Amino acid sequence: MKFFEDIAIGERVELGHWHVTAEATVAFARRYDPQGFHLEETEAAKTHFGRLSASGWQTAAMWMKHMIAHRDRVQAEMRARGEPVADMGPSPGFTDMRWLKPVFPGDRITYFTTATEARPSQSRPRWGLIRHLNEGVNQTGDLVFSFIGNVFVERRDA
Amino acid sequence: MKFFEDIAIGERVELGHWHVTAEATVAFARRYDPQGFHLEETEAAKTHFGRLSASGWQTAAMWMKHMIAHRDRVQAEMRARGEPVADMGPSPGFTDMRWLKPVFPGDRITYFTTATEARPSQSRPRWGLIRHLNEGVNQTGDLVFSFIGNVFVERRDA
Numbered sequence: 001m002k003f004f005e006d007i008a009i010g011e012r013v014e015l016g017h018w019h020v021t022a023e024a025t026v027a028f029a030r031r032y033d034p035q036g037f038h039l040e041e042t043e044a045a046k047t048h049f050g051r052l053s054a055s056g057w058q059t060a061a062m063w064m065k066h067m068i069a070h071r072d073r074v075q076a077e078m079r080a081r082g083e084p085v086a087d088m089g090p091s092p093g094f095t096d097m098r099w100l101k102p103v104f105p106g107d108r109i110t111y112f113t114t115a116t117e118a119r120p121s122q123s124r125p126r127w128g129l130i131r132h133l134n135e136g137v138n139q140t141g142d143l144v145f146s147f148i149g150n151v152f153v154e155r156r157d158a
Numbered sequence: 159m160k161f162f163e164d165i166a167i168g169e170r171v172e173l174g175h176w177h178v179t180a181e182a183t184v185a186f187a188r189r190y191d192p193q194g195f196h197l198e199e200t201e202a203a204k205t206h207f208g209r210l211s212a213s214g215w216q217t218a219a220m221w222m223k224h225m226i227a228h229r230d231r232v233q234a235e236m237r238a239r240g241e242p243v244a245d246m247g248p249s250p251g252f253t254d255m256r257w258l259k260p261v262f263p264g265d266r267i268t269y270f271t272t273a274t275e276a277r278p279s280q281s282r283p284r285w286g287l288i289r290h291l292n293e294g295v296n297q298t299g300d301l302v303f304s305f306i307g308n309v310f311v312e313r314r315d316a
Contacts, residue, residue: 032219034226048248056249057219061190064215068192090206091214093256099249 001071002078003086003156004128007115015066015111018136020054022105028058049102056099059109059136059145066111067134089127089152097147101138108139116148126158159229160236161244161314162286165273173224173269176294178212180263186216212261217294217303224269225292247285247310255305259296266297274306284316 022041029038033055036043044052075085103109117131130153136145180199187196191213194201202210233243261267275289288311294303 032223034223055219055222057215057222061213061215061219064213065190065192091257093254095253095255096251097253097255098251 001075001086001088001153003084004118004120004130004153005156007118007130007153009115009118012112012114013070015063015070015113018059018062018066018109018111020103020105020107020109022052025052025054025058025105028061029055033057051104053102053104056145059099059103060097060147062109063111063134063136063145067113070113086154086156089154091149091151092129094147094149099145101142101144103136103138103144107144109136109144110138111136113149120155121152124152126155127152128155129153159233159244159246159311161242162276162278162288162311163314165276165288165311167273167276170270170272171228173221173228173271176217176220176224176267176269178261178263178265178267180210183210183212183216183263186219187213191215207260210263212263214257214303217257217261217267218255218305220267221269221292221294221303225271228271244312244314247312249307249309250287252305252307257303259300259302261294261296261302265302267294267302268296269294271307278313279310282310284313285310286313287311 026039029035037047037049037053038044038055041052044050071088078085112135114133115130116133119129119131121127121129130151132149132151134147134149135143138144184197187193195205195207195211196202196213199210202208229246236243270293272291273288274291277287277289279285279287288309290307290309292305292307293301296302
């Protein structure tokens with residue numbers, strides 16, 4: 001993780017792509033979200049989705065996977081350059097989580113994160129609070145998923 | 159699903175329990191949230207969690223699982239009584255998602271939902287919008303997870 005002071009506000013960072021498959025869609029749905037339109041093509045055809053679609057919680061969990069993979073890549077690069085790496089603290093919570101369009105098998109979802117605000121913590125001087133807008137965009141450019149996150153990030157002088 | 163008109167505002171409904179295991183914690187983390195404190199007891203011991211803890215996204219996805227199981231039970235009872243069952247529409251989004259305490263293997267998380275507001279949709283007369291507070295509480299009574307959801311529910315006279 002970059003240190004609080006080094007995070008560029010307003011820079012939209014690409015985290016990676018999720019290539020959605022029917023197998024992964026159904027496997028997640030069986031375990032966590034067993035609704036017809038996430039489980040079976042024929043059931044899904046009868047609903048407002050029209051075809052098999054991924055659980056919104058899978059789209060959210062996949063954002064996390066890509067965020068962590070991105071963070072690990074950035075940290076590996078920093079360590080390779082001999083730079084210190086910042087700690088990431090807990091998150092005080094997320095808000096405005098929206099599933100704007102269905103996500104279908106065959107889709108390619110690209111995840112982005114944009115730090116929108118940086119605020120030093122008054123009560124916890126080791127940490128700063130970063131507010132970030134997170135997005136999932138499909139292969140035709142439609143925004144399918146977004147939320148606003150908050151996370152504590154270690155300060156350089158901590 | 160009950161019809162919009164039949165949902166009792168303010169009634170806290172228990173959805174079920176999640177018995178958290180180390181195996182399920184690690185399996186979810188490997189797939190969606192591969193951070194040390196979700197993957198390995200020894201890594202977790204070095205962090206602010208102190209021990210292996212579940213991904214917040216697993217706590218969220220498990221809420222969904224218990225919500226759907228509850229809905230399916232209610233619908234089965236309604237059908238057994240010969241009553242019509244309402245459609246649940248899409249969700250315009252969730253907000254104020256908070257992970258208030260860590261969730262550890264061995265914990266028993268009880269999920270609740272409370273409808274807090276019912277508003278007929280002006281633009282979509284078939285539907286009403288239900289706002290609901292959702293909670294996860296551990297075996298010692300600590301609130302570990304909460305968020306506010308919104309969902310369209312079919313109206314009885316639609």
